[in-house]
Amino acid sequence: MGSSFSHGKINPETQVNTRLEDFVKSLRTCIDQAISQAVDLVLFGGDAFPDSTPPPYVQEAFAAQFRRLADEKIATVLLVGNHDQHTHGQGGASLSIYRTLAVPHFIVGDDIGTHKITTPSGQIQVTTLPWLNRSNLLTTPETKGLPLSGVNELMLKKIQPILEAEIRRLDPNIPSILLAHAMVDSAVYGAEKFLAVTSKGFQIPLSFLNRPEFDYVALGHVHTHQNLNPSNDPPVIYPGSIERVDFSEEKEDKGYIMIEMAEKASPIEVNWTFHLLPTRPFKTIKLDVTTSQDVQGDLLKAIKAQNIKEAVVRLHYTLSKEQVDLINLKVLHEALKEAHTYSIRPELNTHKSLQRLPELGVGSHIDPLDALKIYINSKDDLKEIAKDILEAGQILLSEK
């Protein structure tokens, strides 16, 4: 909650970004269902907000929904995801406040541990595996000089025995769930994949989680709903996000998972179902009009062919330089008015493939600043700000 604001607008009645209202609506539907079906337990897989310091009104919108579970005495586990963590000290997660305030029946999962929870239907064990980063697990001397792959390997070596110890302590007579915020190595990723190449992200092998001691593995982090274990033994499920964060999720169904578990039977029978949430549609209208005889007409036709009412729309079209004057932008804006919000991005087809400068070719060993000078000299449009760029470059290079 608090993301995707660029795809929304301020609701004049509430003064709140409509995308926050969309997320609240989705979350409210989930909580409504939990209450109306009198569930025993609610699991939240992490990443409540884009970062650990959400604005108060965003945090309040989240809390206002979850407190309804506390009111109904429904046990709830809030797992800490990477976006919930603050870099400073222990308990430094946006969700830790729920523990500090001792919200009844709420558990905050910010470390690896197993929580035995008594529900109206009996006991259940939930092992939490929050997002772990290197500073949680490793000391600076341990990682000194190690490449990123080595650091990740070392992290996995540390996690495995800790998780193993939790698994061994599980009571085989009580249903057990692993709730993990992780990037699992066999998952299909969307925007989250970019985390993988930074020091912040690493992948956990499916074999760590895919254990018969767990009756269900509930995952957070990846926004695309998927089951990583089609044999369902146990199910290893990403429910996905409850709303679309950006256009990379345009074609995804959004929803929540309802899990049914038999109380005591060996093996414990588990059924899970994905329930669609009524989310705001995202629509990309993309066309190339370079060979069109009626540029404006074709653009309007492409817009009319879509149901854009209340959708977040982007119109991307490619045209040639000569066609620019044939476009009446005012008419395009009028045609897109029905959308919730929209953006128009024309692109000229004159983009030549970028030529590599021979001076900067592979194998040339030149000073970075000289390379920058050569690059700027090759770009007419940069000449005016060449001095500023060089100065900025000097400053950046002097920062070690």
Ligand SMILES: [Mn+2]
């Ligand atoms: Mn995450």
